[in-house]
Amino acid sequence: MKQIISREWQAFWLAVGFLSRIPMLVRIDYSDRLMNQSAVYFPLVGLLLGGIYAGLYLALAHVWSPLVCLVLVTGFHLWITGAFHEDGLADSVDALGGGYSLEARLRIMKDSRIGTYGTVALIVALALKVALLADSRVVWLALLLSPMVARLAPLLIMAFLPYVTDPDKSKSKPVADDFSRTRLLYAAAFTAVAAALLAGFAVGILLWSVVATAGVGAAWGLYLQKQLGGYTGDTLGASVVFAELVLLLGLASGA
Template sequence: MSTESKPISNEWQAFWLAVGFLTRIPMLVRIDYSQKLMNQCSVYFPLVGLLLGALYAGLFTLLSLAWSPLVCVLLVLCFHLFITGAFHEDGLADSVDALGGGYTVEKRLEIMKDSRIGTYGTVALVMALGLKAALLVNAQSIWLTLLVAPAISRLTPLLLMAYLPYVTDPDKSKSKPVAEGFSRKRLLISCLFTALIALMFSLWLPVLWLAAVTAIITVAMVWGWYLKQQLGGYTGDTLGASVVFCELVLLLGL
């Protein structure tokens, strides 16, 4: 393989690795897996979010031919939970259980690794999904909100990875390869891509740009500060929770 085509091949594999990491969508290319490639794939998280958003918006448009907006939104949320394996929602539940039930850093990390869900996590999931459905139904443009929200919200965990230390047991965490060696140069690329999405779709939804910037910065700063105080850094679960929080703040702004 030529030196020119190899970087292109690596980026193509990194994109599909990001798809496989964040969703249940089958990877359609052969992946030469390495920790370096896993580090590189994080730049594509917002792009994977846009891919998911396109699926959600398309499904909503199709379903709206037969059912009310509320029914369509709930069905889209069911599809979202299936196609992502409730990846971020699982992180939200584990994070809230740990931060609500642990009194030391060690105990919080122990609770976070427990596969069982507690009262705090259950309440957080119910409220987050219910609020998300209500906000989507009341959005100015439901299909457009479904399209852009997943992309914008997936920039937040990249900011946390760039500016906070990784604190959980690296040998037992799925996010270890992403966390190690995170490139801020690639973070800049993700920021520019997300900004382009917000600017482009602000032509149809003028408040989008302001809502996007507010959601990303607010969640990154507030959630990041809280994690620094409670854990000393971030874990894979708290990154998932940041996506859910950013989506909710974005939807509130819209």
């Protein structure tokens, strides 16, 4: 039992280090298996980040207007995560918009340069995110919930689609390789309980949480299946951005 707890503790901190710049505070006995196990903690890492964003917003709100605070929090988010998911969005949109064959799409996705499609997608996504947060009735709750809920979407895709990128050139393969559907259920259960408690069991918020995860996972997953035959690390990052925007659309509508 002690070994299991120690391994899961390391897996959590490995997920923290993978998704953010937050220093890992424990010694990690790294292995591909541990990296794969760490994916179950993505929503928990999202909750940790959301707590930081909400706290930062509430602190800044004593000095600046809500809009200024949201832009500053968004800038902090891009720094603390290394724009990890936004980079995936830009690469995915460039590849799927500009590639006319599977080989071309995968090649474009690996290109470190950003194209017109990716640039436009980033601008629209970031502007829409700030606007939707500003329209949310309880901004701090939106900041707290959205990172957690959104990070369940890539786990859904990983559990049901094959990984298609060259494994020798991908840093995401240890996370994606044979991701267990049992661990997906654990992550989904945690996300559902945490969202219900934080949102006070508000039906509208819980409904939009389901739409943001299951809806985005299904729609984006089906599109990726058609275009790529599976998913890549970049497309997983894009799914986080899409899920977050869908959830914020619901919250901004009054859900």
